[in-house]
Amino acid sequence: MPRKLVEKFDALSAKLFIKNGVYLTAVVLFFALILLPPILGIIIKWSAMQEILGNGELVARALNAVKNSFTIAILVSVFDVVAGIPMAWLIARGKSKWLNVLDTLADVPFIVPTAVLGYSLLLFWSGNEGLSAFFGGSLVSQGWLLVALLHFTFSYPVVVRVIVGALLDYKIEYEQASRTLGAPPLITARTVTFGIIKPSLIAAFVLAFARSISETGATMMVAGTFENGPVFIQNMKNAFSADPSLVRVYEGSTIFASLILIVVSCLIFAFVRILGTRFKLPIRRAWPTFEKKLSYSSAAGARNGIALLVFFVIVLIPSLFVALPAFEALFTDVLPKALSGAAMWSEYWQSLSLSYLLGAAATFLNILIGLPMAIIVARRKFGTLSSMLNVLVDIPIIVPSVALGASLKFFWKETLTFIPDIWLLVFAHLAITYPYFVRAMSAAIERISLELEEASRTLGAKPLCVFRTIVFPLTKYSLFSGAIMVFTRSVSETGATLAVTSLKTAPVVLVDWVKGNVAGVTGLDIGLGCGFLILISFIILLALRLIVKGKGKY
Amino acid sequence: MPEVRLVNVSKKFGKIMAVDNVSLQIHDKEYFSILGPSGCGKTTLLRLIAGLIQPDDGEIYIGDRLVNNVPPEDRDIGFVFQTFALFPHMNAWENVTYGPRVKGFDMQKAERIGHEVLEMVKLHERLDAFPNELSGGMMQRIAVARALAAGAKLLLLDEPLGHLDAKVRNELRYEIRRMAKDLELTAIHVTHDQSEAMAISDRIAVMKKGKVLQVGTPQELYMNPQSIFVANFIGGANFLEGYIMETRDKNAVIELRGGLRVQALKKGIDRGERVVLAVKPETFIIERDRGKKKSENSVSGVIERVAFEGTNIRYEVRLENQDLVVVVTPSLACEWFNIGEKVILSFQPESAHLFVYPETGLREEMAVE
Ligand SMILES: Nc1ncnc2c1ncn2[C@@H]1O[C@H](COP(=O)(O)OP(=O)(O)O)[C@@H](O)[C@H]1O
Ligand SMILES: [Mg+2]
Numbered sequence: 001m002p003r004k005l006v007e008k009f010d011a012l013s014a015k016l017f018i019k020n021g022v023y024l025t026a027v028v029l030f031f032a033l034i035l036l037p038p039i040l041g042i043i044i045k046w047s048a049m050q051e052i053l054g055n056g057e058l059v060a061r062a063l064n065a066v067k068n069s070f071t072i073a074i075l076v077s078v079f080d081v082v083a084g085i086p087m088a089w090l091i092a093r094g095k096s097k098w099l100n101v102l103d104t105l106a107d108v109p110f111i112v113p114t115a116v117l118g119y120s121l122l123l124f125w126s127g128n129e130g131l132s133a134f135f136g137g138s139l140v141s142q143g144w145l146l147v148a149l150l151h152f153t154f155s156y157p158v159v160v161r162v163i164v165g166a167l168l169d170y171k172i173e174y175e176q177a178s179r180t181l182g183a184p185p186l187i188t189a190r191t192v193t194f195g196i197i198k199p200s201l202i203a204a205f206v207l208a209f210a211r212s213i214s215e216t217g218a219t220m221m222v223a224g225t226f227e228n229g230p231v232f233i234q235n236m237k238n239a240f241s242a243d244p245s246l247v248r249v250y251e252g253s254t255i256f257a258s259l260i261l262i263v264v265s266c267l268i269f270a271f272v273r274i275l276g277t278r279f280k281l282p283i284r285r286a287w288p289t290f291e292k293k294l295s296y297s298s299a300a301g302a303r304n305g306i307a308l309l310v311f312f313v314i315v316l317i318p319s320l321f322v323a324l325p326a327f328e329a330l331f332t333d334v335l336p337k338a339l340s341g342a343a344m345w346s347e348y349w350q351s352l353s354l355s356y357l358l359g360a361a362a363t364f365l366n367i368l369i370g371l372p373m374a375i376i377v378a379r380r381k382f383g384t385l386s387s388m389l390n391v392l393v394d395i396p397i398i399v400p401s402v403a404l405g406a407s408l409k410f411f412w413k414e415t416l417t418f419i420p421d422i423w424l425l426v427f428a429h430l431a432i433t434y435p436y437f438v439r440a441m442s443a444a445i446e447r448i449s450l451e452l453e454e455a456s457r458t459l460g461a462k463p464l465c466v467f468r469t470i471v472f473p474l475t476k477y478s479l480f481s482g483a484i485m486v487f488t489r490s491v492s493e494t495g496a497t498l499a500v501t502s503l504k505t506a507p508v509v510l511v512d513w514v515k516g517n518v519a520g521v522t523g524l525d526i527g528l529g530c531g532f533l534i535l536i537s538f539i540i541l542l543a544l545r546l547i548v549k550g551k552g553k554y
Numbered sequence: 555m556p557e558v559r560l561v562n563v564s565k566k567f568g569k570i571m572a573v574d575n576v577s578l579q580i581h582d583k584e585y586f587s588i589l590g591p592s593g594c595g596k597t598t599l600l601r602l603i604a605g606l607i608q609p610d611d612g613e614i615y616i617g618d619r620l621v622n623n624v625p626p627e628d629r630d631i632g633f634v635f636q637t638f639a640l641f642p643h644m645n646a647w648e649n650v651t652y653g654p655r656v657k658g659f660d661m662q663k664a665e666r667i668g669h670e671v672l673e674m675v676k677l678h679e680r681l682d683a684f685p686n687e688l689s690g691g692m693m694q695r696i697a698v699a700r701a702l703a704a705g706a707k708l709l710l711l712d713e714p715l716g717h718l719d720a721k722v723r724n725e726l727r728y729e730i731r732r733m734a735k736d737l738e739l740t741a742i743h744v745t746h747d748q749s750e751a752m753a754i755s756d757r758i759a760v761m762k763k764g765k766v767l768q769v770g771t772p773q774e775l776y777m778n779p780q781s782i783f784v785a786n787f788i789g790g791a792n793f794l795e796g797y798i799m800e801t802r803d804k805n806a807v808i809e810l811r812g813g814l815r816v817q818a819l820k821k822g823i824d825r826g827e828r829v830v831l832a833v834k835p836e837t838f839i840i841e842r843d844r845g846k847k848k849s850e851n852s853v854s855g856v857i858e859r860v861a862f863e864g865t866n867i868r869y870e871v872r873l874e875n876q877d878l879v880v881v882v883t884p885s886l887a888c889e890w891f892n893i894g895e896k897v898i899l900s901f902q903p904e905s906a907h908l909f910v911y912p913e914t915g916l917r918e919e920m921a922v923e
Binding site: 171173174176177178179180181182183184185187191192195196198 | 601604605606625626627629630631632633635637639640641642643644652653656657700701704710
């Protein structure tokens with residue numbers, strides 16, 4: 001940008017009404033685009049509730065599905081944190097150079113779009129060429145166990161990322177102090193390290209939990225006849241939404257199930273947060289001789305071994321398994337067919353461009369309206385309002401994505417009918433990805449010492465200039481990783497997209513293919529379709545990474 | 555029992571030799587300081603002793619035990635960190651009793667020890683305060699109490715007073731020494747502050763760029779520095795360049811720049827050698843120049859600057875050869891001089907220190923980094 005223009009903006013940012021105007025706009029947009037529409041959507045359809053409340057069978061089915069959701073979410077997030085801790089420990093505290101590679105590999109399930117991930121796991125655990133090739137018959141068939149495995153896999157990178165960050169951020173001296181006071185490594189970890197990073201452990205748990213509660217697209221692929229909340233909503237949609245006389249049954253059950261999921265999730269989070277501050281890790285007692293044995297050599301080696309085994313066998317290999325048919329497809333006529341856009345492939349390529357367009361739009365809008373919000377939350381610009389916003393920001397990730405889509409649709413379609421579908425889609429993706437970005441950024445901004453900013457202000461820098469020269473350079477990596485989370489989440493999103501519109505993004509098309517809804521699709525087509533999605537996403541992320549490379553850690 | 559012995563210990567970080575072939579022997583119940591400018595490897599040396607990092611080379615003994623492969627929790631030490639490293643999620647009392655608890659003592663014993671050490675650091679109020687609610691001085695006391703409570707006989711302190719303001723710092727340094735002596739501990743105290751080290755240590759090791767240059771009592775280091783660096787670092791000195799004209803039994807006659815001649819102990823340095831003469835500011839005797847014949851070992855000059863420092867007066871004197879020297883005299887005991895006055899400076903040959911001129915130059919030799 002020309003220098004003159006930059007200076008002009010800097011000067012403008014010093015004007016109080018402009019500065020507050022920017023913050024206010026961000027808050028208003030948050031309420032108008034992200035928080036209120038889904039809530040209002042539910043209120044609009046409140047009367048449809050009668051449809052389901054009068055139908056005992058349906059209520060029982062919905063409740064059962066919701067119960068399944070919570071059982072799986074709790075199970076999975078506990079396992080994720082338990083499996084994530086030793087892995088994060090290995091990455092953050094180990095000494096080998098290979099750990100960098102491991103660190104990057106841990107992100108893979110995040111790069112693979114969730115719908116593709118679901119398919120990949122399906123192939124690996126129950127397909128003919130997967131593990132069953134060794135064990136005969138499918139090892140894990142569609143159903144709750146496969147859903148649990150899937151949820152474990154896609155939450156794993158988030159959990160590891162959060163814990164590694166926390167382990168790297170806090171001062172290693174606390175651990176060293178504990179060691180010099182006579183505590184062997186295990187006692188140190190238990191009483192000091194985890195005590196200090198407890199907020200991050202809770203955050204990891206909450207993120208894994210929320211993801212498990214709300215994920216729809218991939219879950220549908222592996223669920224079979226098993227129903228959790230989002231799958232139930234989707235099944236209702238498939239069964240009733242097409243028939244105008246029955247559509248209220250679908251609407252009613254969607255609100256019913258979503259409402260329970262949202263309310264109970266909020267209660268659980270509140271409970272976890274309160275418990276988190278009350279609950280002290282067991283630091284009163286120690287068993288020196290026993291814990292010492294567990295701290296060293298064989299026990300530590302076994303711990304690392306198990307952590308790696310879990311990572312490779314349950315997370316990494318199943319995630320990438322889908323790439324195998326893609327390789328095979330390269331040597332058949334599927335490749336030319338795909339590249340020339342024959343038959344169903346033309347729809348695929350269209351959907352792919354739509355997906356990336358959407359991802360780019362969501363990322364851009366998030367930076368625009370999420371950044372001021374992150375500053376408000378991190379710097380507590382508006383007192384109590386800031387603390388309140390801090391809580392509200394998380395809500396969109398606990399709403400099941402399919403329900404979020406549905407309620408967004410109820411709201412936008414029936415109040416502001418002139419808004420085109422593509423915008424609905426953008427709003428839905430914005431709402432789903434917003435918390436990730438704001439969380440990543442506000443945490444990073446909080447870590448910058450306020451003194452640094454104030455020092456720069458006293459040297460005469462205008463607010464925008466402070467941001468450009470101080471805040472931005474120090475949070476660039478977080479901004480980048482926030483943007484990556486937004487982009488990948490948007491590109492892989494399935495549930496809300498399905499609910500909100502009939503426009504098809506790549507994951508939606510792939511789900512169609514896998515579900516057998518499109519004639520003439522073979523396993524090779526699916527493999528190749530997934531392969532392209534992974535490959536192109538990977539290239540985009542790599543390119544982004546190279547652009548910011550050298551300008552920060554990672 | 556806990557004497558500490560380092561034998562040829564080295565530690566590298568990438569290309570930096572943080573600790574370079576250091577051998578040291580610290581006696582039982584000694585209050586020992588490691589003194590040097592920042593970045594010279596003091597912290598690294600202390601961490602090696604604590605087992606928080608491993609040496610690349612050499613052996614470390616605590617008592618009779620080779621501890622190279624012993625983890626920190628088994629070395630039986632107490633460590634006070636520069637930033638205190640009080641556990642932020644535990645209150646003062648929990649911090650202090652942490653050691654006894656993790657060592658598996660029963661609760662009663664842990665609490666008794668807790669009260670004992672808090673008695674010792676005179677901090678019994680505010681036990682339920684968290685570290686972020688405590689002042690620097692309080693945090694420091696809690697940190698020391700926590701290290702003592704673990705019951706170790708070897709106390710390692712990494713700039714324990716570095717984060718405190720001057721007044722608190724001066725009080726606490728004597729207190730720490732007193733506690734170490736009362737409890738008959740061996741203490742190793744790292745600091746970059748020479749006055750702190752001089753005031754409280756039985757012996758001091760002076761470090762520079764990873765190497766130990768000299769070990770001795772504060773008096774030895776002061777009276778008999780064996781290098782230009784130590785002469786400069788301990789108390790400071792004026793450095794005058796010249797060469798040895800002739801030798802007379804113990805003494806050498808040195809011709810300074812501009813033809814001035816003075817004498818000092820020759821210390822085995824030969825005639826013709828280029829030398830540096832170190833004269834401490836407080837060893838000069840300063841007199842008004844009354845035009846009388848100059849005494850034996852003296853030079854004349856003009857007062858260029860005067861600073862009243864309270865206890866002392868500090869003069870900067872321009873010598874005839876244009877060298878500038880600093881002279882410090884007690885403010886109450888001597889005559890005062892004004893800017894522009896002509897004075898005569900003299901000193902005893904035994905009180906100055908002669909060094910061979912360093913190959914790398916004087917400035918490089920004194921550089922702290
Ligand atoms: N963990 C480390 N990694 C790399 N270099 C280090 C590390 N610790 C210390 N150093 C380097 O070793 C040298 C000595 O450091 P240190 O022992 O902390 O000095 P001091 O405590 O005397 O100030 C310095 O140059 C410092 O930069
Ligand atoms: Mg240091």
